[in-house]
Amino acid sequence: MATQYLAVAQQILTAVGGQENIEHANHCATRLRLNLKDDSQVDEKSLYELSEVVKLVNNGSQFQIVIGPKVEKIFAALSELMPGAQGAAPVHKQEQEQKASAFNRLLSTLSAIFTPYIGVLAGVGVVKGLVVLLQTLELISTKSWLFVVFNALSSGVFVMLPLFIAVTASDKFKTNRFTALALTAAMVFPLTDAATPDHVEIFNLAFPLKIYGGAVIPAIFAVWFLSYVERWCKKWVPEIAALVFVPCLSLIISGFVVFTVIGPIADYVGIGIANSYTWLYNLSPMLSGALLAGIGQLFVVFGVHWGIIPIALINMQVNGYDTVMAMFMSAVMGQFGAAFGAIFIARNLKDKQLAISASISAFFGITEPALYGVNLKYRMLFIFGCIGAALGGAITGLLEVKTYSFLPVLNVFELGLFSGPESKAIYEVFAIIVAFSVPMILTIIYGKTRVLVPAADLR
Numbered sequence: 001m002a003t004q005y006l007a008v009a010q011q012i013l014t015a016v017g018g019q020e021n022i023e024h025a026n027h028c029a030t031r032l033r034l035n036l037k038d039d040s041q042v043d044e045k046s047l048y049e050l051s052e053v054v055k056l057v058n059n060g061s062q063f064q065i066v067i068g069p070k071v072e073k074i075f076a077a078l079s080e081l082m083p084g085a086q087g088a089a090p091v092h093k094q095e096q097e098q099k100a101s102a103f104n105r106l107l108s109t110l111s112a113i114f115t116p117y118i119g120v121l122a123g124v125g126v127v128k129g130l131v132v133l134l135q136t137l138e139l140i141s142t143k144s145w146l147f148v149v150f151n152a153l154s155s156g157v158f159v160m161l162p163l164f165i166a167v168t169a170s171d172k173f174k175t176n177r178f179t180a181l182a183l184t185a186a187m188v189f190p191l192t193d194a195a196t197p198d199h200v201e202i203f204n205l206a207f208p209l210k211i212y213g214g215a216v217i218p219a220i221f222a223v224w225f226l227s228y229v230e231r232w233c234k235k236w237v238p239e240i241a242a243l244v245f246v247p248c249l250s251l252i253i254s255g256f257v258v259f260t261v262i263g264p265i266a267d268y269v270g271i272g273i274a275n276s277y278t279w280l281y282n283l284s285p286m287l288s289g290a291l292l293a294g295i296g297q298l299f300v301v302f303g304v305h306w307g308i309i310p311i312a313l314i315n316m317q318v319n320g321y322d323t324v325m326a327m328f329m330s331a332v333m334g335q336f337g338a339a340f341g342a343i344f345i346a347r348n349l350k351d352k353q354l355a356i357s358a359s360i361s362a363f364f365g366i367t368e369p370a371l372y373g374v375n376l377k378y379r380m381l382f383i384f385g386c387i388g389a390a391l392g393g394a395i396t397g398l399l400e401v402k403t404y405s406f407l408p409v410l411n412v413f414e415l416g417l418f419s420g421p422e423s424k425a426i427y428e429v430f431a432i433i434v435a436f437s438v439p440m441i442l443t444i445i446y447g448k449t450r451v452l453v454p455a456a457d458l459r
Helices: 002-015 045-048 071-081 091-099 100-137 145-159 163-174 179-190 217-236 239-283 287-302 309-319 326-344 349-363 368-379 380-400 412-418 425-449
Strands: 021-025 031-037 055-058 061-065 198-200 206-207
Touching: 002 071, 021 071, 021 100, 031 071, 045 055, 061 349, 100 145, 100 163, 100 309, 100 412, 145 163, 163 179, 163 217, 179 217, 206 239, 217 239, 217 287, 239 287, 239 309, 287 326, 287 368, 287 380, 309 326, 326 368, 326 380, 326 425, 349 368, 368 380, 368 412, 380 412, 380 425, 412 425
Parallel strands: none
Antiparallel strands: 021 031, 031 061, 055 061, 198 206
């Protein structure tokens, strides 16, 4: 399947300095994400000459090539060209990473951990939305076989999320993937065993055991700690016994530390993050919604939107609901509306086709083609999108709309996830209609009253 993209992948590989310049490579829904050993070797001009490349983003710790929906196939072709390329970083790369800001290093880590399975989370989200919708409309019994299967398919991933984190975090922290899986499986196991108590007491201190379903921060820190323990064990365990005793000792040491120190502390950190966000949100839900939705797509422009994902997941784990993604839905719909409006003011067939293609991607929650191909190109369209997003976000915040399951990709197919104990799904529908309609109308009026000039031509 990836063979037809081998030529493009080869050109990209050459332009970024070859396989030897790539320390780590992965992708998300629209971007190739490369950790390079030497950014100065990148030939940006050659990359921009490729029709598949929409935009280049370098946030200091990761080089991102925005491609769009074809990114998965291009990444597969790239992987064929560079098997076994995940080597250790040279000294000068380590120094470069140390100089990078802590914020950029954090974003790079979060991106590496969450992006590989975001597509699965998005697909599961649609299934979950369907289940909630059928249940809300009372079209299905909670005791029926159909509901049980659908519910298992849509809930299992989020309960067992630490296992997914283990796979990608072990690659990021350079530790054994299966040992990491064994450790996080142990963290989730008490939830599956009725005989395991909710907590145990040691020296009059209570240590909770059934708190790691869907846990984000405890799982990340558990695998991070395991990486150091495993390296220590490899240093001291004789090679002849390493196969058995390195994972054995690593699990024993890490397991006791995780259950007694790292897990409980990380859980409290997660609770602190959720409570801090809730406190800020409650200061003025309307203002919070307008601000976060209004600037939401700027996070995407600079490639730092993955910093939002853990907050939403933590909110779900701690509170059972989330408001971040409810507001960010308007941010997506705002740029969708601006790109859709561009269809009606396009001056030539090429611009119209680009606007149509970008609008289709935005409808499914992927806004990069709309951002880089249309809205940022004409600048005012991006501003119109932010205005519509701010209005939609303000409505969402004012009416305190919540989502009761994590929304990995924001599109109308996941509106069912807004149904819950205090369901306000109809308000979210109203918010996204406003977020979409306002920039669409503004774009059409703006385009009909003046000739659109690309922002690059205004310099």
